[in-house]
Amino acid sequence: MENTGFNLENKRKLLYKRKRRRKIIFRLTLLFTLIFCVSIYFILNSKGLINRKVTLSPPKEKEFIVCIDPGHGDFDIGSKSPSGSLEKDIVLSISLKLGELLEKENIKVVYTRTNDSLPWLDDANDSLKERIKISEVFKSDLFISIHCNSNYDDTNAKGIETWYKLNDEESKDFAEDIQLSLSNLNYTDNRGVKTYAKKEDALAVLELNSANSALVELGFLSNSLDEKYLTLDSNQDKIANALKEGILRQLAVDN
Ligand SMILES: [Zn+2]
Structure with a gap:
């Protein structure tokens, strides 16, 4: 009985550890994805490859x-x-x-x-x-x-x-x-x-x-x-x- 209780306690600890590890991996993945996306955005932006919405008025035709x-x-x-x-x-x-x-x-x-x-x-x-x-x-x-x-x-x-x-x-x-x-x-x-x-x-x-x-x-x-x-x-x-x-x-x- 004691043995079973020990095993249950161990299993719970193991599950808890796995859960924590998954959480950390998930957060790290999220962080790296975010860093990756932000980096890609800045690279494209610096090369002018991102289409910005231009709100300038069209150039006026020169009046003769x-x-x-x-x-x-x-x-x-x-x-x-x-x-x-x-x-x-x-x-x-x-x-x-x-x-x-x-x-x-x-x-x-x-x-x-x-x-x-x-x-x-x-x-x-x-x-x-x-x-x-x-x-x-x-x-x-x-x-x-x-x-x-x-x-x-x-x-x-x-x-x-x-x-x-x-x-x-x-x-x-x-x-x-x-x-x-x-x-x-x-x-x-x-x-x-x-x-x-x-x-x-x-x-x-x-x-x-x-x-x-x-x-x-x-x-x-x-x-x-x-x-x-x-x-x-x-x-x-x-x-x-x-x-x-x-x-x-x-x-x-x-x-
Ligand atoms: Zn004259």
Whole structure:
């Protein structure tokens, strides 16, 4: 009996020991598994292999801004045709049409003037600087100055020409796109793209402008054929559309 009691006590102790050992093994396994998992996590994380949920907002598409500069305005009439058509009126009308077309293409448009009054003091030098200032403030991508020519020494002189910034390939490219679009309308001579020979002769609106810029002369108001074309509303629509096409080609290049 005593022997049996001893055996039972021994068995209980043995069972207890086994149970403890299993508990310790279980805890150690758990601990090592945890250490293993944590180590794997840190290794993968350090190598950037774990996909994190990115909650950043999607990048905004860059908005293109075109500054349209209708030349002259107010007291400054620009060129005048023998019949009395004024450069400042023709270029304003075409500029507004162009702006409307660009806005339909979701392009932001900034004008240096939207009517016959100038939003700055009436000084010719200030006028040019103020036009550039508007373009700079809005951080325009493109700046287009719109004008008409005249030559009363030679009233046969006619045609379109587009001016670009001296030694500036981007500006030259822009001017070429504008010139090509307009000459495709075939309403007058194609006088090509031009730049000034010397810095002193620089066209201020181009030279002082940090935006890619061009200045277009749509035709000669001193020439009766050019004048007739430029003053007709339906032709102004065509010109505005051609200018838009030239600008869109530029934006496609920038993209
Ligand atoms: Zn002009």
